[in-house]
Amino acid sequence: MNNSFFNKKIGIPRAISYYNSYPFYYGFFKSLGIKIILSDKTTTKIINEGCKYVVSDTCLPVKVFAGHIINLLDKGCNVIFVPSIQSTDYKINNCSKIRGLPEIIRNVINRDFTMIEPTLDKTENIDFKNFCTQIANAFEIKDSIRIKNAINAGWETYNRFCKMTQSGICYQEALKNAIEGKLIKNTVEIVKPLSVVIMAHGYNLFDDRISMNLIKKLEKMDVKVYTSINVSREKAISSIKALGEIQYWANELELTGTAAYYLLNNKVDGIIALSAFGCGPDSLMVDEMTYHCKEKGMPLIHLTIDEHTGEAGFVTRLEAFIDMLMRKKRRLIDKNSHKITKQITEIVEINNNKILTGSMK
Ligand code: SF4
The missing domain is CATH 3.40.50.11900 (Rossmann fold)
Structure with a gap:
């Protein structure tokens, strides 16, 4: 495959692995000099498009994924990232649909495009470094130092994202800041009923x-x-x-x-x-x-x-669920407040007795 064909651009469907791994992909592809084209945010039109291609008893996320492929193709992007994530640790597996995502897409979308379809399968010793190398190789990037630097850049963005979300910053804000190279702190812990x-x-x-x-x-x-x-x-x-x-x-x-x-x-x-x-x-x-x-x-x-x-x-x-939780919590507070009132009464009674006993002496 030659570089002019790929023109160093990759389409990433805003579905499935995008939601957990985009901060990594962003840092990784940027470091390799590959421009990312994202599909649009999911709309009813994207869902309906996906449903046209995928059999009805397939789960919604796979239909949505297919809809995002169509969205990228309609934008003129014909090199699309469709990873096959088999297992993420030894014998820690994905469902058959995520494992076979490239196969599903190849068989249901009959349009002219190239899939970048690296495999991650830690059970079979195909580790994350290998997964990233497969991607880089598809763009004819073979320099192992360059690939290693790109992997590090990916982890840097990803770790920034995780630090922010684990401190309580919401998904969208953390993602935005992580890809802008920023690390912000959550200083306010919001307490709600x-x-x-x-x-x-x-x-x-x-x-x-x-x-x-x-x-x-x-x-x-x-x-x-x-x-x-x-x-x-x-x-x-x-x-x-x-x-x-x-x-x-x-x-x-x-x-x-x-x-x-x-x-x-x-x-x-x-x-x-x-x-x-x-x-x-x-x-x-x-x-x-x-x-x-x-x-x-x-x-x-x-x-x-x-x-x-x-x-x-x-x-x-x-x-209805939130209403039930609220009623349960109120009941708990009422019950505890009775307990507290009973305890206070007992303490007062004990103290009064002591005072009485003391004054009789
Ligand atoms: S785990 Fe598999 S079957 Fe379940 S929603 Fe995800 S892709 Fe679909």
């Missing part, structure tokens, strides 16, 4: 169209929201272990790991599971968390989404 954690894949939650602005909706209800980007990888892994579970899925840290961390630390009033209709891994992880939540008396709601999900029904379920 209720707090929840959302267990969901980044590609479902941070895509405002797919999640129907779930985070903003909760914030408008005066609810503090925690998500996977607020929890470090180490904390998520140790929380899964602390629950007595074994990590199997690559995206498990975003779901079980995140929910387990907030459940075990008693930091939230409820858990919201958001997943795509028909997603096998999510149904297993949500079932697992439902079991642990029941044991610990933590309310959990499971919201599923597909291309037909209506916003009205979604909001009704969400409001």
Whole structure:
């Protein structure tokens, strides 16, 4: 492949791995001198386009991914990044759709374009350095020092992003600052009457169209929201272990790991599971968390989404859940305030007795 064909540009669909890895890709491609063309933010048109190509029982994120490929092709971008992420650690696997993403796209979109389709498979010893080298090689960049520097640049941007999100800065703000080379600090810890954690894949939650602005909706209800980007990888892994579970899925840290961390630390009033209709891994992880939540008396709601999900029904379920959490919290406060009143009465009675006993002597 020659450089003039690629013209050092790559189209990245704003879907699937974009939501977790874009800060890395940004630093990496910039350092290699490759210009990124992003697809537009997800719209109903993009979803409908994707649905035309992918069979109906495929999950929504894959349909959305296909829609973003069409969006890039319509922009005139014909070199597109479609990674095949098989496993992210030894025997920590992705679902078959993410593993076979290049195959799905090749077979359903019959248009003239080139896919950059590196494989990451740590189970088979294809590590992240190898993954990055495959990308660079596709652009005929073979210099190992240049590739190493690009990987370091990718991690630098990614680590900036993580530092900000783990300090409580929201996804969009952290992303914007990370790619601008800035590192800002969160100085104010906002306290709200209720707090929840959302267990969901980044590609479902941070895509405002797919999640129907779930985070903003909760914030408008005066609810503090925690998500996977607020929890470090180490904390998520140790929380899964602390629950007595074994990590199997690559995206498990975003779901079980995140929910387990907030459940075990008693930091939230409820858990919201958001997943795509028909997603096998999510149904297993949500079932697992439902079991642990029941044991610990933590309310959990499971919201599923597909291309037909209506916003009205979604909001009704969400409001009912938040309303239930609020009533539960009020009951708890009332119960505790009775306890406190009883304790004060007892202390006063004891003290009065002492005074009485003292004065009789
Ligand atoms: S993990 Fe679930 S939602 Fe994600 S691509 Fe696989 S089946 Fe679809």
